[in-house]
Amino acid sequence: MSKSTLAISVPGFLANGVAVGIKGANQKDLGLIYSTIPARSAAVFTKNAFKAAPVLIDMERIKRGIAQAVITNSGCANAATGKDGYTDAMAVSAAAARQLKIPEEHLLVCSTGVIGKRLPVKKIESGIGKLVKGLHEFGIEDAEEAMMTTDKYPKVAIRKGIVGAKDITICGIAKGAGMIEPNMATLLVYVMTDALIDSKALNTVFHQVIDATFNSISVDGCMSTNDTAIILANGLAGNNPLERAQARLQRFREILTDVLMELCQAVVQDGEGATKFITVLVDGAKSRSDAKRAAYAIANSNLVKTAFFGEDPNWGRILAALGSASIPIEKEKVVLEIGNLTVFAQDAPADIQISKLKDIYKSNRIDVHVCLGGGDKSYCLYTSDLSHDYVKINAEYST
């Protein structure tokens, strides 16, 4: 598995991003990724009851397990827009499929941005010709740029590896920043690969890996209406086909996990206003669901998050958050570590030098480890702090 200086392209995939005037002057806001041949495809969507129109369309289309392109606009979520919103998304879909000369049901549509506003269909339609004409091998970064909203930087991860006796490439792009919470992390994630893989195996692996990566991060505990993760696998690597229950599928899973873990950590680091990357590991739990509840209670506590932002070693807030998680807790067995320092054990504060704890809080990366001491199940998640800039960004978003 190699990283770093790889050119950002995947055999058989073209991409592009253009500005059509949804966001602002000359800001890219319409992106396209396209496989030169139909690809196996799987997707994971938000569980929000107010799913955006494009999500409803894609949920239907993905059932076939085949897709060839994904078109995305930023600047407007096309959510809470009812039947009109659905019609708008279908109009974009029809126009793009026509230009791409592919069946409409092989096209997936995504939107991100403000909720409750109509999609500027004419602007989008007027840009599709240029978007399609400009598709090129190294256009993935342009497509990524076109789907950014409050993201500070683009998020692209790529890996190559040998699977089924052939070199394969997996490349993922993501947009995130706000409304980041599992089910899923609020965002768009697209993965392109030239691996040859059976549809069912692809679906299973993709769901598993999303669960272990993007469903294990939280920036603000808010679930979006538009979360969508899509994988397209066009098979052009010509490897021995990957099927379920094969050892070589495990290798594919590892590379995919690596790509998505890099992306989801980038999303947390670029969380709106984030200044810290915080890992919350809860272990010693009786069940994984207990560990998960505890981890989220800590990660989503505004008091914990503001203390990290302020570099204020007020670790009692972590315990207070843990204590509110509605899980069985034997206080005497709980151990709380921050960085390499045990701050609480045997139902009492540990004897620590507060200056050492302050130093840990000053770091950009902070590890919180809670051992519940009651079992062998664990859960790990990644989160950020809560800063002035989070408030600033989100108080001034739509206007």
Next chain:
Amino acid sequence: MSKSTLAISVPGFLANGVAVGIKGANQKDLGLIYSTIPARSAAVFTKNAFKAAPVLIDMERIKRGIAQAVITNSGCANAATGKDGYTDAMAVSAAAARQLKIPEEHLLVCSTGVIGKRLPVKKIESGIGKLVKGLHEFGIEDAEEAMMTTDKYPKVAIRKGIVGAKDITICGIAKGAGMIEPNMATLLVYVMTDALIDSKALNTVFHQVIDATFNSISVDGCMSTNDTAIILANGLAGNNPLERAQARLQRFREILTDVLMELCQAVVQDGEGATKFITVLVDGAKSRSDAKRAAYAIANSNLVKTAFFGEDPNWGRILAALGSASIPIEKEKVVLEIGNLTVFAQDAPADIQISKLKDIYKSNRIDVHVCLGGGDKSYCLYTSDLSHDYVKINAEYST
């Protein structure tokens, strides 16, 4: 029931607040309320697994249904302090009971402030003499001042009314500001009344009224280790005793509700950094628990709260939060009103003038009304916005 210009005192109750050096120079940090005779008493406590030492003590003592005094320090929560913390709280209890010449089990002890620090017992003990000597009829406001932490102003509410053929007085004091969330709202609340009431009736009514008031507010979704609400009823009004299932108990409940509603609204208005008072009413629900989940999903959404702070009429965030509440939702039936404006109905945005909605967002008091259209159950709660000052206050709290 009369309000406003009443002198803040309750027959048979004395109170005081002094500075003993826990918080800072000359800041009151030790408070006492005292009934000249033993009073019927009931209390509601935090459900946090890491209950502070004084909470554990009071939970035992309140079982008798009798108490005569409550001593409170601010500046240190005495939580997450284990056996030492318990010993510390017992030492304060012993010293105060000795000075007051009451049985120790008739004294309740409370602490509020930073978690995980040992209680400065010597400082407290050294101040108890002065505290007790200074007890006076109009000392309730001093006691209130002594328990404030990040509160910007004291919270006192008083009502008189005729119950059981006699004038009775109910006076409540509260401290709040941060860690405000039900089970309970994070805070200390003490209610003093001269009404004569049966212990069981008092316990039932107090739990009911706390549920309808302090358990229906949320500032930051964080549950504290120290939440305690206590009522003392010394019976000096000489009314016909109030017992369960009596009509006149209903009158008492109304007056108590009025006092606690005023206090809990004051706590929300003084929520850390709060600039808006927001009422979230969810009705048309199949069950009260569905309505409650929906209301909390909206009230605790950082994205909703920052939009209110920024006066940014980004109402789509309210729908996104509602959609994440994990309750059954029929989108076509949902109606969202903000102030007197319907912004979403029949699964589509309503045709509104955005300037009118902006004006509503500029108000200090904003009503959010969600009708789910699927039943007749409802839930109403009160919350605040999320501002720069919330982050500032909580990033710099303990250090």
